[in-house]
Amino acid sequence: MTATKLSKAATHDHASRIFDLDVSSLRELNQALHNLTPGSNETAWEVLHPKGSHSVAVGVDQPVTIDVRGSVGYYCGGMNSGSTITVHGSAGPGVGENMMSGSIIVKGDASQYAGATGKGGLLVIEGNASSRCGISMKGIDIVVHGNIGHMSAFMAQSGNLVVLGDAGDALGDSIYEARLFVRGKVDSLGADCIAKEMRPEHLELLQGLLDRAGVTGVKPSEFKRYGSARTLYNFNIDNADAY
Amino acid sequence: MCGIVGLFLKDKSLEPKLGAMLSEMLVSLSDRGPDSAGIAIYGAPSRNEAKITIQSAKPARDFRDLDTELAKAIGAPVSIAVKSTHAVVRTTPAKIDEARETIQALRPDIRIMGAGDVVEIYKEVGLPEAVVDRFDVRKMAGTHGIGHTRMATESAVTTMGAHPFSTGADQCLVHNGSLSNHNNVRRELIREGMKFETENDTEVAAAYLSSQMAHGKNLGEALEGTLSDLDGFFTFVVGTKNGFGVVRDPIACKPAVMAETDQYVAFGSEYRALTKLPGIDNARVWEPEPATVYFWEH
Numbered sequence: 001m002t003a004t005k006l007s008k009a010a011t012h013d014h015a016s017r018i019f020d021l022d023v024s025s026l027r028e029l030n031q032a033l034h035n036l037t038p039g040s041n042e043t044a045w046e047v048l049h050p051k052g053s054h055s056v057a058v059g060v061d062q063p064v065t066i067d068v069r070g071s072v073g074y075y076c077g078g079m080n081s082g083s084t085i086t087v088h089g090s091a092g093p094g095v096g097e098n099m100m101s102g103s104i105i106v107k108g109d110a111s112q113y114a115g116a117t118g119k120g121g122l123l124v125i126e127g128n129a130s131s132r133c134g135i136s137m138k139g140i141d142i143v144v145h146g147n148i149g150h151m152s153a154f155m156a157q158s159g160n161l162v163v164l165g166d167a168g169d170a171l172g173d174s175i176y177e178a179r180l181f182v183r184g185k186v187d188s189l190g191a192d193c194i195a196k197e198m199r200p201e202h203l204e205l206l207q208g209l210l211d212r213a214g215v216t217g218v219k220p221s222e223f224k225r226y227g228s229a230r231t232l233y234n235f236n237i238d239n240a241d242a243y
Numbered sequence: 244m245c246g247i248v249g250l251f252l253k254d255k256s257l258e259p260k261l262g263a264m265l266s267e268m269l270v271s272l273s274d275r276g277p278d279s280a281g282i283a284i285y286g287a288p289s290r291n292e293a294k295i296t297i298q299s300a301k302p303a304r305d306f307r308d309l310d311t312e313l314a315k316a317i318g319a320p321v322s323i324a325v326k327s328t329h330a331v332v333r334t335t336p337a338k339i340d341e342a343r344e345t346i347q348a349l350r351p352d353i354r355i356m357g358a359g360d361v362v363e364i365y366k367e368v369g370l371p372e373a374v375v376d377r378f379d380v381r382k383m384a385g386t387h388g389i390g391h392t393r394m395a396t397e398s399a400v401t402t403m404g405a406h407p408f409s410t411g412a413d414q415c416l417v418h419n420g421s422l423s424n425h426n427n428v429r430r431e432l433i434r435e436g437m438k439f440e441t442e443n444d445t446e447v448a449a450a451y452l453s454s455q456m457a458h459g460k461n462l463g464e465a466l467e468g469t470l471s472d473l474d475g476f477f478t479f480v481v482g483t484k485n486g487f488g489v490v491r492d493p494i495a496c497k498p499a500v501m502a503e504t505d506q507y508v509a510f511g512s513e514y515r516a517l518t519k520l521p522g523i524d525n526a527r528v529w530e531p532e533p534a535t536v537y538f539w540e541h
Contacts, residue, residue: 051515051518052514052515052516052517052518053515071514071518071528073514073515074513090514092498092513093498109528109529109530111498111500111530112495112498130530131495131496131533149495149533150495150533
C-alpha cells in the first residue's frame with residue numbers, strides 16, 4: 001500500500017478519495033476498496049485514467065459511490081455488493097458480472113455479456129450493449145438505453161431486462177423466468193422465448209425500473225414483454241431423439 | 244486468447260510514426276499472449292524495388308554473401324538489410340518470384356516471412372516488447388500495419404507459427420480464435436495449388452483470402468466469404484497493399500474494438516490498445532458487429 005500517495009491525493013477534496021491509475025496500481029485501488037468497513041467515512045471515490053484497465057472496482061461490498069472517469073476493460077464492478085459505480089466512458093466485456101446489489105451506470109457503451117449471471121442490483125447502460133447482455137441473469141435488473149446484441153438473456157433465470165432500442169438475434173434463448181421488455185424491434189426470439197401480454201402489474205413494474213434508471217419521456221406502454229414459454233422445463237420423452 | 248492490433252493511417256503526417264504507434268498498441272496487449280509476437284508494416288512503395296522478408300535461425304551463416312550470390316543467380320541488382328534473425332531482400336519487381344525460389348535453393352534453412360512491393364513482416368517467439376525492440380519496429384514508417392501477440396492453441400510455439408501469416412504478395416492476416424475446418428480447407432487450397440508452410444489454422448485463413456483475391460474478388464468480398472467457408476471462432480485483421488479489413492465470426496466471442504478519426508482507423512482486441520492514440524478521446528469508438536465486413540482502402 002502506498003498510503004502517502006493516497007492521502008496526498010485525498011487532500012484535494014475532503015469528501016472524495018481520488019485514485020489516479022496513472023500513479024497508483026489497480027491492485028492498490030481494489031485493496032483500498034476491499035479494506036472499507038461498515039460505517040466508514042470514505043463514502044465517495046473517484047478513479048482517474050482507467051485507460052481500459054481490467055477489474056476496476058471489483059468485489060466492493062460497502063455502500064460507497066465510485067466515479068470512474070474514462071473507459072474500462074473487462075469485469076468492471078464485478079460481484080458488486082451495495083456500491084454505486086458510475087463509468088464515465090464505455091465498459092469492456094462482463095461489466096457488473098455476478099453483481100449482488102447496488103448499481104452500476106455506464107455512460108457509454110458496454111461490450112459483451114454485461115450483467116452476466118447478476119443476482120441483484122441495477123445495471124444501467126446509457127449507450128448500447130453488445131452480445132449476450134444479461135446472459136444467465138439471476139435477479140439483476142438491467143436497463144439499456146440503446147440496443148442490445150445477439151443471444152442476450154440466454155438462459156436468463158430471473159430479474160428484468162429493459163431495452164429502449166432494438167434487440168439482436170436469438171433473444172432469450174432457453175429462458176427460465178426473467179422478464180424482457182423491448183421497445184424497438186427484436187431480430188429474432190431464441191428457443192422457448194415468446195411475446196407475452198403486458199398486464200397492469202408489468203406496466204407498473206416497468207415504470208418503476210425506468211424511474212430507477214433515470215429514464216424520462218418513455219412510457220411503459222411503448223414496450224413489448226417477452227418471456228419463457230416454459231416448454232423446455234421438463235424432459236419430454238418425445239424429444240429423446242434430439243439429445 | 245491472443246491480442247491483435249491494426250492501424251490504417253489516413254493522415255500522411257503520421258506515417259513516420261506508424262511503427263511506434265503500432266508497437267505501443269501491441270505491447271499494451273502483452274498479457275493476452277506471451278508466446279510470440281509479430282508485426283507487418285506497409286511502407287512507402289518504390290517503383291523499381293520489391294521486397295522479400297526472410298528469416299533464419301542462423302542469420303550470420305545464412306545471410307552472409309546472400310546478396311552477391313542472389314544477384315549473380317538472377318542477373319539483377321540485389322540489396323539486403325539484416326535485422327537480427329530477419330532480413331529484407333530488395334530486387335527489381337519483375338525478378339521477385341525468381342528471387343524467392345533462388346533464395347530457398349541457395350539457403351534451404353531460410354524461411355520466407357512475406358513478399359511484395361511494400362510489406363515487411365517481422366515475427367519471433369517472445370513478448371511483444373522484445374520482438375519490436377529486436378527488429379527496431381518503433382522506427383519504421385508506413386501507411387498501415389497489423390500486429391499479433393500469441394497464446395498458442397492450434398500449433399506449436401515457433402517462429403513460423405507466429406502471426407502475421409502472409410500467403411500472397413503484400414497480403415497478410417492476424418487472427419484471434421481457432422478454426423475447426425482448417426484441415427478440409429487446407430486440402431482444397433492445396434488442390435488449387437496453394438502452398439503451406441505450417442499446420443497452423445490461421446495460415447489456412449490467410450491462404451483462403453489470397454485464393455479468393457487471386458480469383459478476382461476484392462478484400463471486402465474475400466472477407467465476406469470467410470463467413471460461409473470458415474468454421475470456428477475468429478476475429479481477423481487483414482492487410483493488403485493498399486487496404487485494411489476486419490471481420491468477426493457470427494458468434495463474435497473474440498473481443499474487438501475499433502476507433503476512427505480523420506487521421507486513422509485503429510483496431511484492438513481491447514480498448515487498452517487504443518488509449519495512447521492521438522485524439523482517442525474524441526474518436527468514434529465502436530465494437531465491430533458480428534458477421535460484418537469492415538474495410539478501408541487508400
